[in-house]
Amino acid sequence: MKLLYWLDDWLSQTPEQQQTSLPFAGSDLLGDVFVKYHFIDTNKPLLFTFSPAGTNLQEQDLHEDFNPWGYKLARSQQVNIISFQHLGRSNWFRSRNLIFFIEQLAELLGPFKCRLGYGLSRGGFGVGAFANLLKLDQVLLFHPVSTKNKAKVPWDQRSSTDIAQKFDWLGDYHDVDLGHAKGYIIYDPTNPTDRQHAKRYPQLNHLRVYGMGHGTHATYLTKFGFYKQVAVDFIANQQIDVAAFRQQTRTLRFKEDYYKKLNKANAQSAHRLSLLSKAHQILLEEKAQHIQDHQAQIDVQPLVDIALKHEQDNPQDAIQLLEVAQQLSPEDPLIDHKLKQLK
Template sequence: MKLLYWLDEWLTHSRSEQQQMLPMSGDDLLDDVFVKYEFVDLNKPLLFTFSPAGTNVQEQDLHPDFAPWGYHLAQKQKVNIIAFQHLGKSNWFRSRNLIFFLEQLSTLLEPFECKLGYGLSRGGFAIGAFAKLLKLDQVLLFHPVSTKNKDLVPWDDRSSTDLAQQFDWQGDYHDLDLGDAKGYIIYDPTNHIDRMHAKRYPQLTHLRVFGMGHGTHASYLNKFGFYKQVAVDFLQHQQIDIAQFRQQTKTLRFKEDYYQSLNKANANSMHRLGLLSKAHNILIDEKEAHVQEHQAQIDVQPLIEIALKHQDEFPQDAIQLLEVAQQLVPDDPLVEHKLKQLT
């Protein structure tokens, strides 16, 4: 627990001296959780991340350059980071050693005036469970999981819930406890279990994306850099531009795999499948004519601005956003010019 000792000594210095002692980085192994941290600037936010399911790392996979989920994102945005990576497939951050570490850590972070949490699915559970303890100010959660305590969420019948019962879901930090944290929770309202978990976060702003499903790497959203862009805005501004967010998700209606994802999410409802099929067929028949008729009215400027803003850090994501813009306004000279530059 090298970090705890360092912070304890660091706190004995004045704020200007603390700033001069940065940057500082290191890592620790806490039972079945690896933690890596980097402090770069007292005036920047301190971000906490916990890894989602699907990032299944074993202890033998760790090496000096290994970066937990979210670590590189924080580095690129030049914010302070403490990133927790679970080891093994079924791991819900329930280790007593980890909890003791977090309890000690929470008393040593006073110099950081802005503390953020970012997590997907399993990682989002950990952000919600430890938010009050860590005194988080803002959180960003995708694919909500509030707890795996069956008494609290009897409707969560996923296989992951049964696997999670090997851990203690009655002790401390087994359920969401946001404290004073505000922020955003993003989910697919057609996913019944996600929707029910999201209802347990009434103090957060709910942003719904139909058809995004539940998972750490929803294909078409990841393809357009959706997660990255939302997270970058959150880190830079501690808020999300909701109008821009809705503009991004609105473009999904032009993608075939959007309807495929919606069909999968509503597989058990013949009524919804019928409505989706009708909507999809109408779109196929009218899409080309609609775009031609209204392309002068379609505002792709938000897409272009996002692409230009992040073309250096995420060139492939910028290209994909510009390609979507080009579908909507095929003759736009700026879009064509930027695509030629990036490709």
């Protein structure tokens, strides 16, 4: 627990000495959780991140350059960071070693006046469970799990709930406890379990993204840059431009995956499926009209150049790029010719 020893010594210094002794970076292994930290300036926010599910990282996989979830993003935004990465597939930040560490850590962070939390799904649970202890001011949570205590969330019937029962869900920090923290919770209201968990965060600003899903849609949204754009805004300003956020989510409607996910989420409702079909058709017409109206302003050459450059090594990627270019410029003979060649 090198960080605790360093902080204890660091606090004995004057504020001026504390500032001149930065930056300071390092890592600790707390049983089944790896923590990495980097402090640069007490006047800048201190961000806490907890990793989401989706990895089966083991201790032997750790190396000097390994970065937990959210760590590189914090570094790129020039803020202080303490990042917790769970090890193993089923790990809900419930180990006694970790809890003891965070309890001690919370007493040593006085110089950092602005404290933020950022987490997704299981990571959102970690932020919510320790928010009050760490005196977080603002949090950003994507479809967080509030707890796996079956008595409190009997409607959470996901397989992860049964697997998580091997942990203690009655002891300290097993449930959401935000303290005075404010901020944002972003989730898909068409996912009934996520919607129920979201209700347990009443003090946060609820931002709903229809079709975002839980887990299965995360890779798609990551490629689209959705999570990163929102997180950067939050870290830089400690708030989200809600108007810009809503405009960003509207662009999801132009992605075919968006409707596929919505259709899947509403498979049991013929009424909703009918409404989605109508909305999808209207959008396709709007999209075609938009392209037609702006045809003269669209330069597809960069797409074509990249496709031609990679047609030998990655023909399928080249085809996809050319198909997008053809949608934007359907009369271009070169694009039509190359597509016929590659197909």
